Amino acid sequence: xxxxxxxxxxxxxxxxxxxxxxxxxxxxxxxxxxxxxxxxxxxxxxxxxxxxxxxxxxxxxxxxxxxxxxxxxxxxxxxxxxxxxxxxxxxxxxxxxxxxxxxxxxxxxxxxxxxxxxxxxxxxxxxxxxxxxxxxxxxxxxxxxxxxxxxxxxxxxxxxxxxxxxxxxxxxxxxxxxxxxxxxxxxxxxxxxxxxxxxxxxxxxxxxxxxxxxxxxxxxxxxxxxxxxxxxxxxxxxxxxxxxxxxxxxxxxxxxxxxxxxxxxxxxxxxxxxxxxxxxxxxxxxxxxxxxxxxxxxxxxxxxxx
Amino acid sequence: xxxxxxxxxxxxxxxxxxxxxxxxxxxxxxxxxxxxxxxxxxxxxxxxxxxxxxxxxxxxxxxxxxxxxxxxxxxxxxxxxxxxxxxxxxxxxxxxxxxxxxxxxxxxxxxxxxxxxxxxxxxxxxxxxxxxxxxxxxxxxxxxxxxxxxxxxxxxxxxxxxxxxxxxxxxxxxxxxxxxxxxxxxxxxxxxxxxxxxxxxxxxxxxxxxxxxxxxxxxxxxxxxxxxxxxxxxxxxxxxxxxxxxxxxxxxxxxxxxxxxxxxxxxxxxxxxxxxxxxxxxxxxxxxxxxxxxxxxxxxxxxxxxxxxxxxxxxxxxxxxxxxxxxxxxxxxxxxxxxxxxxxxxxxxxxxxxxxxxxxxxxxxxxxxxxxxxxxxxxxxxxxxxxxxxxxxxxxxxxxxxxxxxxxxxxxxxxxxxxxxxxxxxxxxxxxxxxxxxxxxxxxxxxxxxxxxxxxxxxxxxxxxxxxxxxxxxxxxxxxxxxxxxxxxxxxxxxxxxxxxxxxxxxxxxxxxxxxx
Numbered sequence: 001x002x003x004x005x006x007x008x009x010x011x012x013x014x015x016x017x018x019x020x021x022x023x024x025x026x027x028x029x030x031x032x033x034x035x036x037x038x039x040x041x042x043x044x045x046x047x048x049x050x051x052x053x054x055x056x057x058x059x060x061x062x063x064x065x066x067x068x069x070x071x072x073x074x075x076x077x078x079x080x081x082x083x084x085x086x087x088x089x090x091x092x093x094x095x096x097x098x099x100x101x102x103x104x105x106x107x108x109x110x111x112x113x114x115x116x117x118x119x120x121x122x123x124x125x126x127x128x129x130x131x132x133x134x135x136x137x138x139x140x141x142x143x144x145x146x147x148x149x150x151x152x153x154x155x156x157x158x159x160x161x162x163x164x165x166x167x168x169x170x171x172x173x174x175x176x177x178x179x180x181x182x183x184x185x186x187x188x189x190x191x192x193x194x195x196x197x198x199x200x201x202x203x204x205x206x207x208x209x210x211x212x213x214x215x216x217x218x219x220x221x222x223x224x225x226x227x228x229x230x231x232x233x234x235x236x237x238x239x240x241x242x243x244x245x246x247x248x249x250x251x252x253x254x255x256x257x258x259x260x261x262x263x264x265x266x267x268x269x270x271x272x273x274x275x276x277x278x279x280x281x282x283x284x285x286x287x288x289x290x291x292x293x294x295x296x297x298x299x300x301x302x303x304x305x306x
Numbered sequence: 307x308x309x310x311x312x313x314x315x316x317x318x319x320x321x322x323x324x325x326x327x328x329x330x331x332x333x334x335x336x337x338x339x340x341x342x343x344x345x346x347x348x349x350x351x352x353x354x355x356x357x358x359x360x361x362x363x364x365x366x367x368x369x370x371x372x373x374x375x376x377x378x379x380x381x382x383x384x385x386x387x388x389x390x391x392x393x394x395x396x397x398x399x400x401x402x403x404x405x406x407x408x409x410x411x412x413x414x415x416x417x418x419x420x421x422x423x424x425x426x427x428x429x430x431x432x433x434x435x436x437x438x439x440x441x442x443x444x445x446x447x448x449x450x451x452x453x454x455x456x457x458x459x460x461x462x463x464x465x466x467x468x469x470x471x472x473x474x475x476x477x478x479x480x481x482x483x484x485x486x487x488x489x490x491x492x493x494x495x496x497x498x499x500x501x502x503x504x505x506x507x508x509x510x511x512x513x514x515x516x517x518x519x520x521x522x523x524x525x526x527x528x529x530x531x532x533x534x535x536x537x538x539x540x541x542x543x544x545x546x547x548x549x550x551x552x553x554x555x556x557x558x559x560x561x562x563x564x565x566x567x568x569x570x571x572x573x574x575x576x577x578x579x580x581x582x583x584x585x586x587x588x589x590x591x592x593x594x595x596x597x598x599x600x601x602x603x604x605x606x607x608x609x610x611x612x613x614x615x616x617x618x619x620x621x622x623x624x625x626x627x628x629x630x631x632x633x634x635x636x637x638x639x640x641x642x643x644x645x646x647x648x649x650x651x652x653x654x655x656x657x658x659x660x661x662x663x664x665x666x667x668x669x670x671x672x673x674x675x676x677x678x679x680x681x682x683x684x685x686x687x688x689x690x691x692x693x694x695x696x697x698x699x700x701x702x703x704x705x706x707x708x709x710x711x712x713x714x715x716x717x718x719x720x721x722x723x724x725x726x727x728x729x730x731x732x733x734x735x736x737x738x739x740x741x742x743x744x745x746x747x748x749x750x751x752x753x754x755x756x757x758x759x760x761x762x763x764x765x766x767x768x769x770x771x772x773x774x775x776x777x778x779x780x781x782x783x784x785x786x787x788x789x790x791x792x793x794x795x796x797x798x799x800x801x802x803x804x805x806x807x808x809x810x811x812x813x814x815x816x817x818x819x820x821x822x823x
Binding site: 177 | 394405412421422423427428430431433
């Protein structure tokens with residue numbers, strides 16, 4: 001392998017940003033839709049892992065990774081529907097239900113996923129954009145998975161749709177003011193139910209990416225908390241889909257810092273750099289918050305802003 | 307007429323809609339909220355509906371709008387009997403309602419708010435086309451409102467106008483305005499009602515306005531109907547009725563609390579509150595409030611006038627310790643004051659903020675507990691209490707509830723279950739009991755009815771005469787003129803004008819409020 005020296009670090013960060021960010025992109029976009037409707041679904045970690053298991057299992061059985069992704073979406077939507085359905089009852093707290101659903105999803109995935117730890121599933125395809133370069137690291141970095149591209153397009157589409165489509169506006173109305181929504185004849189519970197279902201389906205795609213591409217296997221440690229971090233990313237991105245995409249990239253890139261430094265021979269303290277994404281998130285959240293101003297862009301009907 | 311709000315019809319092509327209720331009666335179980343009420347509002351008129359809280363005004367309009375189904379009686383629209391089963395039916399008949407609280411979605415722009423309320427919003431909105439159509443529609447409106455800004459950035463007056471515009475945009479030509487000026491300044495209110503009045507005169511609109519402000523009714527309405535305890539107690543042309551006639555129809559023979567005679571402020575009265583060179587950021591963090599010098603002496607009421615959003619709220623927050631000042635000094639009785647609980651207690655500082663349910667109560671705690679917020683942590687000898695004195699709290703609560711006529715189902719009800727006036731009374735009861743040396747009050751009578759207003763003002767005057775220094779912030783100029791010894795005007799975060807209340811000229815105050823100084 002050709003040695004490209006310190007250039008390996010930024011390259012690894014870029015590659016990491018693209019490779020690691022995809023689950024974050026899908027989970028945070030899904031959560032952005034749910035939260036824009038005025039509800040928080042903290043259970044997406046469970047949905048993500050269950051989606052990973054479902055996708056892997058279906059791909060093993062049908063030999064089609066795409067059928068696996070579809071099955072994961074369906075499973076994720078069901079998780080979302082359950083969350084949304086429970087939350088429509090009065091005096092039910094969406095955060096508590098989310099935590100319960102997370103544990104339920106994890107447990108169920110581990111239970112049903114036992115037989116799929118051994119067999120190997122077909123992987124999702126990726127497109128080699130690095131053919132122009134002779135450097136294998138560049139080629140590896142630019143071997144981009146289709147789901148990443150779909151996620152990027154989805155972020156732009158959602159950003160556009162929140163402004164320019166009927167459904168987008170309805171979602172924002174419901175998220176900002178349940179009263180106003182009722183006054184115009186919308187049923188906030190129904191809108192939130194559907195938004196949570198769509199959010200669950202997207203989060204499950206993130207899970208499918210984990211088990212069918214990177215790392216590309218199914219086991220109980222497949223998620224390192226992506227589902228939870230993505231919820232934080234949504235707040236960090238101020239509920240803006242494009243912000244979610246950028247935040248996910250930033251987070252993925254920071255996550256690649258540790259391994260990248262290790263690979264160029266930094267032997268001491270690189271474990272500290274594994275904490276980089278979390279330190280970065282904390283730093284940015286502190287830097288962009290203010291004790292005297294309320295959070296700009298927060299949906300008014302969200303239970304944390306009420 | 308079935309007006310599916312498909313294509314928004316050009317505004318002037320649709321005439322105003324007139325309505326009439328005949329023997330409208332509404333019973334909830336054994337309680338008769340509305341008893342045989344017949345009123346007629348011909349097309350193109352401005353009709354006022356007067357009445358105290360609980361007189362049945364909202365019940366009547368909710369029957370008209372299809373939220374309630376009347377027990378007996380009927381509704382006629384343009385002289386034809388109609389059945390209105392739901393607000394949707396009412397909308398199809400061209401009947402619309404503007405609520406007391408805003409129903410606009412704060413984070414959406416004006417244009418988005420208008421478009422999304424239509425029934426035929428296309429799946430993908432062509433904003434270029436919509437903007438053009440909206441611009442053409444706004445040409446026919448007497449109001450100018452920025453439609454490209456999020457509603458949360460609009461002033462209260464602009465929001466209220468946008469609510470009305472929304473109804474007209476949706477093709478409604480009979481509008482119920484539910485206390486439309488309660489959040490507006492006098493100037494905003496006059497402007498808005500004047501424009502609406504103009505539309506009724508041109509036959510473009512019919513208005514039924516719920517109000518308890520007589521000057522609005524006499525200035526803008528053609529005719530008035532008065533409700534008391536669910537019954538129609540009088541109706542007629544405004545030109546034939548005096549304010550006293552209307553008041554008599556409205557409250558019957560109830561005697562209103564009278565203000566104590568104002569005791570003169572002695573020259574040697576000591577300064578209780580003094581604020582000097584205080585600067586603090588406002589809510590947005592973009593502007594500052596800057597109070598050069600403000601002194602309130604014992605036994606006087608200093609009124610602060612101003613259009614909402616000019617820093618009054620921030621000033622109140624600084625004084626209450628809810629907002630840190632960047633520089634400057636607040637002293638109470640000559641000592642630095644940081645609004646801590648011991649300082650507040652030692653100096654007998656009491657605080658009645660606006661929206662007391664949100665700012666001075668724990669909504670889900672009981673009335674008894676809320677009434678004990680000033681005292682629960684003090685034991686008999688003045689030491690800090692460890693155990694709550696449950697029996698003492700209950701006893702004290704029931705005596706305060708009696709004294710201040712707080713209407714509550716039980717002292718153990720959550721305070722959020724009380725009506726606005728009763729929450730205000732409960733907070734007053736808590737804050738005005740015991741020694742009061744400094745009282746800071748914001749908009750104490752906002753949205754309350756006559757008898758509650760008269761009583762609350764009487765209580766504040768009594769505290770003043772007992773030697774309390776009172777800082778009264780209000781958006782109601784009449785209230786300031788009636789209550790204050792001195793009036794100051796706040797504009798863009800600064801105190802820009804001061805005058806003794808005796809010599810105050812409303813037009814000069816108004817000019818300073820509007821920023822002409």
